[in-house]
Each structure stands twice: as C-alpha cells, then as structure tokens.
Amino acid sequence: MRLVIARCSVDYAGRLSAHLPLATRLLMVKGDGSLLVHSDGGSYKPLNWMSPPCTLASIEPDDDQQAAGVVEVWKVTHQKTADQLVVSIHEVLHDTAHELGVDPGLVKDGVEAHLQQLLAEQIELLGEGHRLVRREYMTAIGPVDILATDASGASVAVELKRRGDIDGVEQLTRYLELMNRDPRLAPVKGVFAAQEIKPQARTLAEDRGIRCVVLDYDAMRGIEGGHARLF
Template sequence: MRLVIATCSVDYDGRLSAHLPLATRLLMVKADGSVLVHSDGGSYKPLNWMSPPCAMVEVSPEEHEAADGVTAVWQVQHAKSEDRLRVLIHEVLHDSAHQLGVDPGLIKDGVEAHLQKLLAEHIHTLGEGWTLVRREYMTAIGPVDILCRDAGGSAVAVEIKRRGDIDGVEQLTRYLELMNRDPHLAPVTGIFAAQEIKPQARTLATDRGIRCVTLDYDALRGIDDTTTRLF
C-alpha cells in the first residue's frame, strides 16, 4: 500500500462529474489497484475513489497546469468503463509504501457467523423457491455474506449483521455497485438482514432499493415457531 499526503485537487469523470478543489488530502493506492482520496474527517468513507480493475500512471502536468503550481498528475482509468480519476498534485508532504501481506479477513462474532450459516441453510425463509449460490461470495472489496437467487432466478446479495446500522447499508451498497458490473450476475438486488435494524439504516436501505429483513435468531435455530422465522 502506498500512502501519500499531498496538497491536491481531484477531478472525476464517468457516470457523473465531480471536482474536489485544492486541499491537503490522503491518497491511498492499494495492492489491488484501487485508488482512494481521503480527507481528515468523514469517518472511513473516501471523498472519491476508483475501484479495481483500474490502471494508474503518473505523468507530467500540462503547461498551464504547471503554471498553476501542479508538480505531478495521477491519471487513473477504469478497465471496464469510461470512469476516470485525475489527481493534480501541487505539493507532496509525505510518501511511503508498506507491504501489509495477505489479510485473513473479518472474523465475525459468534452470533453473526451463526446467523449467516443458519440463513444459508434455510434460504427459503427469504422467499419460496429461493436457492443458495454460495456463502462469502468474493468481490473486489471483500466478501458479501450470501449470494442467492430468487424464485425467478435473479441474483440477490445478502449482508448480515447482528445490529444493522447505516455503515452496514453503505457496505452492501458498495458490494452491489461492483456486482452489478458483472454481466453474468446483473441485475443484482440486495437484502440487508439483522436481528435489529436502526430506523436510519432502514430508511437509507429503502431509498436505495434494498430490502430489509429482521432475523429471529431463536426461530432460525428451531427454538420458536418455525412458521414465523422472518418478518
């Protein structure tokens, strides 16, 4: 991973256009090829980014850019779309590279992991005629908990949490964005499943076309009435 703290401006051009004016930011280039632009705020979410597969080259600024103080330009092009990211660097305050090695992945707590296993084993509780494709379906940014197909054969990605909040909805949104770029899967819809879903998370999910499902852990384990497993 390469970490660069620089005074820069950023232009994105693709499905929409966006501009970040000159400011000091953290630029991250990961081993998978992704490029992320962070500010010193806004929690984990980058201001802008380019997901893999993409390619980045560093070039000299154009004459008028150099006259404005630009010392280097990062050009990032997505391999499967017309999405482009252009970072105009004025001053580099820090530049370092680190080998992080292979990450073992997120280890879920016992309840969350068990919920995933139970729901995968009883995928029909999401709908009659539904079938499991696989658990931990890998995307370029990590695994979505469950990939299944509804009665009509359409792909559905399910993200499972013990307590569902906005961060979980954002996570599923990113998975869906990537999965819908795969012509073998698209269109892919989403289900956000949890034992408890916060009202703000439910509102955000509904706005993004994601179905919310409240999981009854005891019912899935067969302790309660098996005819009312999900709501």
C-alpha cells in the same frame, strides 16, 4: 500500499462528474492499483476513489498546469468502464510505501444468515407442530427466507429480518400474493420474524393478517450452544 499526503485537487469523470477543490488529503494507493482519497473526517467512505481493476499513470503536467502550481498528475483509469480519476498534485508532504501481504479476511457472526440457520433448526419457535420445508425457497420474484408448515399442514412463509421494518412486510406481502396463486401451496400464511419489530411494521403486518414473531437471538444461540456442549 503507498501512502501519500499531498495538497491536491481531484476530478472524477465516469458515471457522474465530481470535483474536489485544492486541499491537503491522504492518497492511498493499494496493491491492485486502486486509489482512495481520504480527508481527515467523515466516515469510512473516501471523498473519491477508483475501484479495481484500474491502472495508475503518473504524467507530467502541461504548461498551464505547471503555471497553476501542479507538480504531478495522476491519471487513474478503470479498465472496463473507462471511468477516470485525475489527481492534480500541488505539493507532496509525505510519501511512503509498505508491504502488507494478503489479508486473511474478516470472520463475521450474527447476521441474518445465522438467524435464519438458527430459526430453521428451532422452527417450533413459530408455534408447536411447525415443520421446516426449506430455507431460501425460490419464487419467481426471489427467495422466501423460510418455508414451513404449521400443525395443520398449511404452508407458512417466513420473512426474516434483524430489524423488522415496513420494507420487510412489503416484501413478504409480495411473496404471499404470488405463492397464494400457486394451487400446490395455497393457502400460505405469513410470518414476519425479527429481533426487533418496529410498531409501524407490526401494525401493517397484522392489518394484512401476517403474524409477527420477535426472536431472542441470544437465547436461540444459547440453545444451539447448549446442544453443542452435549457433544
């Protein structure tokens, strides 16, 4: 990885056009040739960038550019889309390179996938007599998070969210509409399950006959942990 602090201006031409006026910034060149342009603020998103696969070429500035004070021009070209990022460097303040090696990568825990796994294992949280049919039940418009049956044997479609928002209710509504046209499944009841359900989402859901279930992630994990500890 090469780190350059430079006074520069940047132009991007690709899916859109964008321009960064002359200022001092960090240019981060990664091992795969990709480039990030960072300022000293904002969030983790760079001001501008080029994603791999791409190639960086350092070219001599032409007369006009030299007259404008440009000492070096970087042209970063995407290999597929031909998007181009042009960095006009006026002054290099720092330039170092470092060997980082391959990163072992991030280990995550606590996302929707885990919640889904836990709920599948503890399906009776939806009510006594519930049975899991399958996770990620495919329909023509996408996968339903969990398909189950209730004590009476009726189908139950579960939409699972970390935070239950109106969007999730809409999504579940679409699935229910579609699934209820399938005579092998109909009638299908809907359950909207989340760690936290926004009042507006709850209102909309209940108005549509969708049951809301609030999940206690820590408790669900604790039960799983308890089981694990038995072995």
